[in-house]
């Protein structure tokens with residue numbers, strides 16, 4: 233049976249279900265994610281867009297760059313998703329919005345060049361100065 237995960241925002245206006253495995257999980261240190269989430273780093277799980285089904289979709293969207301759209305709950309502000317023209321057909325889901333984020337750890341870290349010096353992480357994961365190699 234396929235893995236099923238559920239998640240949503242803090243207030244419940246956004247709820248989603250995902251059936252199947254993530255293509256990729258990562259912790260991002262980039263300054264765009266940091267600012268958007270007001271958090272020192274952001275964990276993402278990437279899926280084919282049609283694998284993520286929103287049963288309640290109270291998202292609004294912010295274009296954080298001309299290519300990218302960040303989806304967040306328009307009621308409570310929780311950051312939920314990231315889509316971009318450079319990852320067509322794919323959606324990143326913020327692992328922190330899952331009901332059980334502990335079940336889906338990051339497999340690498342990227343934008344390590346922007347890693348905040350006071351954030352100490354000793355996870356032994358592969359690290360990339362910018363985006364990881366594609367594929």
Ligand SMILES: [Zn+2]
Nearest residue numbers: 241243305308
């Ligand atoms: Zn909400």
Ligand SMILES: [Zn+2]
Nearest residue numbers: 260261262265
């Ligand atoms: Zn980022």
